[in-house]
Structures are given as structure tokens and as C-alpha cells.
Amino acid sequence: MYRLWATIQKDVRVLSRDKVGITFLFIMPVLLVLIVTSIQNNTFELINKNRVPLLVCNRDTGASSRQFIRTLDTVGLFTVQLVPADQNDQSIRDRLQKKDAYLAVVVPPDFSAQMAVRTKSLLGKALNSFGLGDSTGGAYDRDGKADVRGKGESDADGMPITLYYHPILQETFRRSAQGAIYSALQLVESRQLLRTLYFSINEKELPDTLENELMTRRAKISEIPVSRNGDRSTPNASQHNVPAWTIFSMFFVVVSLGSGIVREKLNGSFIRLKTLPTNYLVAILSKQITYLGVTMMQAASIFAVGVWLFPLLGLPKLNLPTDWAGLIFLSLLCGWCAVSYAICIGVFAQTEEQANGFGALSIVILAAIGGLMVPDFAMPGNFQTAMKLSPLHWCLEAYYGLFLEQGKLKDVWSNVLSLLIIIAGLQGVMLWGLKRKNLI
């Protein structure tokens, strides 16, 4: 026992005197979590709270286009910046390339007229189907759908609304913007339809109060996160990111631990250790205990940052799971899994470069396929299977069970079992490697 204690003391001393290693193990992960959460939170707020600048060039002079622009402004996603109607498409594209804005909408000159034609057409069809005959006097040969589509596409119903976007915008965000513009269009069309219908039936204008009441009364959606303890607080960017990047940081001990084992194997101290009456397994056990302590300290420091520092920086506070014992047990398991993996790399790597290069790269790959970077539901089918091979995936699933679903340890027992099997496998491979290389 004294030998193990002396070895742990040695490992802690060697580690604590490696300032670069300490920075890598503790400061970098905290920075990583801070940066990733800030970015993701900012993206979340950009979509949900902040408004995106939208250039609008209205070449139409009718009421429908003005209403369309007013509606765009009230959707909540955009800050509308009007562009003079005589500005051509090239100059609008130039402004986007200069990043004055990332989106621009061009309303064609016949927008209001086309809208009126479509409305009358639709209404005529509707009234005919009710057996009321045509009282709108409109043309029936039009389908009546306004298009928001890329420049260059032809449309038999007149010029479509054109949406320009900067290629820097990601697909998901572009779809959100497009959806918001469609919503604005539908609102304008519905309002127009309502007015025309009212006039057809009552032969007088629709009162503003009634119009507002009819247009604003919509069915509401109540969002309820499914949690195991009935908690209704919406998971935020911190709840998603902190567990994921804590696991990533834990596994990154491979750089310090894996290369440390290789360094010890290559330098003379290892030769001397092999001539002493103590099994090298004591050294391996000591490293497991020491680095398990490191991973626990990493988790504690990252969680502390999430709970106390995030709110000071304007980021959402991390809500720790209610099952504290479960959280500690799970963190120990994740840490042990990370340490086992790192020791395997250290045992099999021939040089420090191999341990650092392969170790770091493999963690990034395992994190990617494990669902740390892209949510597992968004993965392609074959990756869904590969995901199960990543130890980081099982760590993340178990952590999410506690952090996002507010579950207890018993709720994530299947993940715990998977983790224990992976740890046993890694320990077995490690022992086989040590035996094969005549180290024990």
C-alpha cells in the first residue's frame, strides 16, 4: 500500500510541476466550455431574441406590399432596412457581399396587383363551391400562390418575390428566414382574402377592429419539456454544452497521460523500475487514481463555471441535477473510462508524437460520432450505429439523462451498464498490451 501511496505522490508531483500540462488539463477545458456555450447561446439568441438585418427593396406601389413589409417587421426575426425602389439587383447583391446584411428581399412591381388577382380568383372558386356564384368579378384562371424562390426561376403568375442570401448563412437559419417570410406573405394574403370576402357578402368595408380580431386570434402552442421529475424549465445552451464538453475535456487527458506513459517507457526511469521488486501494475494503478482525481477536478471546475461564472457573463446558468450522488458516480465512471482509454493509448504508442497525435485526433473523431458535436438524431443512419462504439456517446447519454431530463441514476442504468462494459474492455486491452510488451 505504501508503494502505491508513494507512486501517487510521485505522479501528483510530476503532474503539478508541468505548467503547460496543467493549463491543458484545467484552463483550456474551461475556456472551451465558455467559448462554445457563448457561441451557441448567441446563435440561439440571434434566432430567438435578436433581429437579423433584412434589406427590403419594394418596387411595388400598392397597399399589399406595404402591408407585407409591415408584417415582416412584426414577425420578430428581422430588422427591416428599406432600400430605394430604383436600386437594381446587382447593387443589392453588392451590399450583401459587403455584409451590410445577410438577407435581402426584392418585392416585384406587380406584387399588389398579382395579390389582388389571386385573392379574387381564390374567393371566386370558394364562392362557386358554396353555390353563391361569382360576385368578385375576378379572373379564375390563376392559382394564386406567391412564390419565394431563388433568382432566375420563371413564374407564369408574374414575378416572384426574390430572396437573396449570403452563402455564409447556414441552411437551418436560411430555412427559418424563409419560413418567416412565407408566414408574412400568408398573413397578407389572408387579410386580403378576408376583406374581399367581407365586401362580397356585406358590400361594405371590413371594420378594422373586426379585422384585427380575426387576424390576431390564433391557436396557441404550449411548449413543455419532457423531464423525469416534472420540471418545466426549458433546457438552455448551458444544459446542453456543459455536460458534452466536460466529457470531451475528460477524454483529452489522453494528451497528458498517454504521452506521460510513453515518456516513462522511453526514458531511463522505466528501465530502473523494471529492475525493482514492484510490479509495474502499481504504476498503472497509481496513474488511474491520480488522473481519475484530475477528471473529477475538471468536472467540478467546469460545473462550477457553469453555475457561478456563466450568469455573471450573461450566459444561462447551469442547473445541476437533483441527484448529486448520481452525478458524482457518473462523473467517476466517465473519468475512469477516459483514463482507461488514455492508458491504452500510452501502452500501445511507440512515441510521444503517436500518443499525442492519435490520442487527440481519436478523441475528436469519437466526440463527433458520439454526438457531442452534432445531435445524435441528426446523424445519418450508418453513423447511428457507429455512434454506439464511441465511449463518449454513452457518457453523454448518461449525463443528459441527469442534466436535461432531471433523472436519477436509476433512470440511466442502461448507459451505466454500457459504460462499465466499455471500461472493462479497455482495462482488458490495457492489461493484454502490458503483458504483450513484457511490461508486467
Add this chain to the structure above:
Amino acid sequence: MATMSPAIQINELFFGYSGQSGLFSDFNLMIEAGSRFGLFGPNGAGKTTLMNLMTGLLTPSGGHIRLLGKEIKKHKSSVNFLFGFVPQDFSFYHELSPVENLAFFGAWSGLSSTVIRKRTSELLDILGLTAVRDKKVKDFSGGMKRRVNLAIGVIHEPPLLFLDEPTVGVDVQTRHAIIQYLKQLNAEGTTLIYTSHQLSEAEDLCDRIALIDQGRIIVHGDPDNLLSEHGQEGLEGLFLHLTGKNYRDQSV
């Protein structure tokens, strides 16, 4: 003539690195207990390999190696208590102080914390390291590092001490101090097995030598007798006389 008990007995040893022809084939050697035994030979002669076989770092493909009567193959863990090893490389943790290194290697040598503290104090005093006992070894001179290397090898007071070039790269004062300390250890009963290219140092230290080449013993015995037998005045002359003047480390 009284028969000395063997500290090391090697019988019918066979060993070869994979992909090479056998380096040792039916090799036999006996090192007497209490001797200061020097093992010499040109580069590639098999000195380090033989040292690694005697310390259990390498496993022979055939034959027997006994340390103080114990067969290495059968008593691997208990045999390790019988000897100390001072490798040519600085075999310790440079981030630690001499005290911390001795605490760790002392524990791995099977000593209690009380014994380690006592031995650490003694050794640092004898080897002139007391003033720097808590400084990191990485900041030490080559000579100081050599003394730390030696202190770790003898902390558990082993009856056998293997020394692989223990004074390489040190100044005259450090070399003198180390050789005097080794003589003192030998006087107290420690058998020394020493290898070096410093033949003048070997003349001063060794009372028995073996010259090996290509895995075979060329000569073995008392250095004075060997010198007179071959008509040489020093070990360097004897060495060149028996192994030739050609480079010996041309092949890779």
C-alpha cells in the same frame, strides 16, 4: 586456496535478439561474492546485453543465471531485492528533487518510509547533495545527476550492485568521489559488477575483470596477472592487444 561463494553464476547461457544470430551461445561466467568485477569489451561486444540478462531485463532463451544462488527465472520478484542497478542513462524523474526521487524509488525497492528517510539523509550526506536535497534535479550539473543516479541504486543497500558507466561525463572530482564511495560499499560487503570504457578508472577500481567480444569471454581473471601474462602495462594496451584496433561499431 579457499573457494569463494559465487555472487553470480551463469551456466550454458543462450541468447540472441530476434532476426540476428545468437549473441551468447553456451556462455559461462562466475563472479565471486565480494569482488569488484569489471566487464569490458568493444562496442557491440555484448556487455550491456549481458548486464540486462543478469538484471532480468532480458530473458535468456536457454541456460541459467543465478544471483546469490537464486535462479532469476524462478524467483523473479525476490531476486529483484538482491541487487541495485545504476544505468548509464539518468534513470529518475527530473521534475522531482533528490529527496522525492529517493522516496519514490525507495518505496519501490520495498523500504518503509522510516528507513527511506534515514537512508536518504545518509546518502545525500555521503554524496554531497544535502544542500540541494529539495531542488529539482533538472537544474543539476551532470556530476550531481550522476550522484543522484547512484544514490537511487544503493538506497536499499543491495548485496549486488550493477553499474553501467557510472562516471561517464563527470569531472575528475566527481569521478574520484564516486569511485571512493564504490570502494567503501565493496569494503562493507557489496559485490560490484561494473562496466565502462574508462579503463584507467577500471584499473583503480576492479580486482577481477572479464574481457568479452562477440558474446565470448576472451580473458577473465585478476587484472595484474592478465597484464603480466600478456606482457602489457595497462588495461588499454591489453584491450587493444586482444580485440584489435579496427572500428567495431560499423554495422547497424
